[in-house]
Amino acid sequence: xxxxxxxxxxxxxxxxxxxxxxxxxxxxxxxxxxxxxxxxxxxxxxxxxxxxxxxxxxxxxxxxxxxxxxxxxxxxxxxxxxxxxxxxxxxxxxxxxxxxxxxxxxxxxxxx
Amino acid sequence: xxxxxxxxxxxxxxxxxxxxxxxxxxxxxxxxxxxxxxxxxxxxxxxxxxxxxxxxxxxxxxxxxxxxxxxxxxxxxxxxxxxxxxxxxxxxxxxxxxxxxxxxxxxxxxxxxxx
Numbered sequence: 133x134x135x136x137x138x139x140x141x142x143x144x145x146x147x148x149x150x151x152x153x154x155x156x157x158x159x160x161x162x163x164x165x166x167x168x169x170x171x172x173x174x175x176x177x178x179x180x181x182x183x184x185x186x187x188x189x190x191x192x193x194x195x196x197x198x199x200x201x202x203x204x205x206x207x208x209x210x211x212x213x214x215x216x217x218x219x220x221x222x223x224x225x226x227x228x229x230x231x232x233x234x235x236x237x238x239x240x241x242x243x244x
Numbered sequence: 245x246x247x248x249x250x251x252x253x254x255x256x257x258x259x260x261x262x263x264x265x266x267x268x269x270x271x272x273x274x275x276x277x278x279x280x281x282x283x284x285x286x287x288x289x290x291x292x293x294x295x296x297x298x299x300x301x302x303x304x305x306x307x308x309x310x311x312x313x314x315x316x317x318x319x320x321x322x323x324x325x326x327x328x329x330x331x332x333x334x335x336x337x338x339x340x341x342x343x344x345x346x347x348x349x350x351x352x353x354x355x356x357x358x359x
């Protein structure tokens with residue numbers, strides 16, 4: 133079935149370091165892809181999305197490109213801040229009646 | 245815009261009792277609402293999908309008699325955990341989708357602890 137796989141965390145970086153969180157998916161069709169962020173004690177917030185191949189989603193310095201050939205949607209940020217510390221979830225939404233399928237989440241901790 | 249609230253934000257109940265969690269869309273009408281369960285340091289697991297005015301569709305393995313979902317209006321859905329047990333302790337998150345949109349807007353979650 134359709135699924136999403138993320139790199140395991142936790143990921144610990146120093147402030148201003150470069151961030152990559154890998155995400156790959158399996159799908160029978162052409163899903164829309166999402167990154168959500170969950171700050172401690174809060175619900176999920178949509179960070180960015182891409183709806184078709186080669187689309188690049190971007191927001192708050194984060195970006196991810198929908199790569200159909202590698203079935204990937206890796207999240208990147210050039211310079212992380214302490215305030216970026218959170219759990220990041222990759223997700224897809226395909227042809228299953230509107231259901232979002234989440235990866236397991238990757239915890240990011242940014243140290244000053 | 246697109247704010248979803250949940251109430252309560254946390255609740256502690258005794259084993260064998262029932263607890264109700266509310267999910268409200270504050271500034272839009274939600275034709276579809278979703279209920280998820282999240283275990284510590286794990287992903288969100290979809291429990292059920294509810295459309296206003298109709299019965300909820302439960303995911304495989306979710307007991308519909310234990311997790312009662314009501315979506316009585318376009319702005320309110322409730323999840324009732326009946327005869328709660330310690331293994332029901334979890335973080336429950338709802339999301340809501342406006343009519344005609346595939347976007348899901350998430351609530352802040354409710355932490356349930358069953359003692």
